[in-house]
Amino acid sequence: METVDNLLERWSGRRLTITAADNVGAADADIVVIATPWDGATQTAVSVEDKLQGKVVVSMANALTKLGKEFQPLVPPRGSVAASVQAAVPQCLVAAALHHVPAKELGDLNAPIESDVLICSDHTSALEATSQIVAKIPNMRPLDAGELAMATPIESFTAVLLQLNMHYKTRVAVKLTGIPDGDDSRPAGGRAAERDGGNGSGAADASAATGPARAQADTQT
Numbered sequence: 001m002e003t004v005d006n007l008l009e010r011w012s013g014r015r016l017t018i019t020a021a022d023n024v025g026a027a028d029a030d031i032v033v034i035a036t037p038w039d040g041a042t043q044t045a046v047s048v049e050d051k052l053q054g055k056v057v058v059s060m061a062n063a064l065t066k067l068g069k070e071f072q073p074l075v076p077p078r079g080s081v082a083a084s085v086q087a088a089v090p091q092c093l094v095a096a097a098l099h100h101v102p103a104k105e106l107g108d109l110n111a112p113i114e115s116d117v118l119i120c121s122d123h124t125s126a127l128e129a130t131s132q133i134v135a136k137i138p139n140m141r142p143l144d145a146g147e148l149a150m151a152t153p154i155e156s157f158t159a160v161l162l163q164l165n166m167h168y169k170t171r172v173a174v175k176l177t178g179i180p181d182g183d184d185s186r187p188a189g190g191r192a193a194e195r196d197g198g199n200g201s202g203a204a205d206a207s208a209a210t211g212p213a214r215a216q217a218d219t220q221t
């Protein structure tokens, strides 16, 4: 509640349609973002399992620890947080995304951060719905990074980015060269269209997602 009040006050000049909710309320959304620390992600998903059936669930948690001055990736069961969530709630459609986007910069609506967003999923509908959300955020480009197995290196790579942040005293984002904008092998078609994790029936509507994508990321489900 306090977080939402602060956001509405900070961005009072914009018509943000965000409301506060507990995890059960947040899980009523068409698309649910799990933005808890990594060790709470699976448990949180399971706690609202009945609400996640057939829905797109975006996992953005990174399993990391800090040893001395070094960030180190941890390997959760099944290789990634996202795969753990998918295994724990098999009837939802997990997409792993947004791991490398610094929250503070993402939250500054006046200075949109420029970043590519690597998205991976075993479900075409989840990949597409997540890509549509990302594409609505100014300066962000969704990239189809493959199947959910790719969540392992994607999550681990966050340790490298945090290390760079420390070393260069900055907040880095990921921007890849060599992929032309509008490449139709991106999520709306090409290889992604052939992917099917076996439960593609729960396509969620991402049409109202620009605001809610951020709002849901700020809730704890």
Ligand SMILES: NC(=O)c1ccc[n+]([C@@H]2O[C@H](COP(=O)([O-])OP(=O)(O)OC[C@H]3O[C@@H](n4cnc5c(N)ncnc54)[C@H](OP(=O)(O)O)[C@@H]3O)[C@@H](O)[C@H]2O)c1
Pocket (backbone or CB within 6 Å): 034, 035, 036, 037, 038, 039, 040, 041, 044, 060, 061, 062, 063, 098, 099, 100, 101, 102, 103, 104, 220
């Ligand atoms: N911060 C970033 O820049 C960034 C960028 C990309 C990805 N991520 C990933 O996004 C996730 C959230 O990051 P964050 O910086 O927002 O973390 P955070 O502030 O530590 O945690 C977010 C919220 O999760 C809830 N929470 C804490 N422990 C929990 C648990 N064991 N089970 C369920 N909920 C719990 C807390 O809500 P309550 O206080 O209400 O319990 C907290 O407000 C992390 O996995 C991180 O790796 C972060």
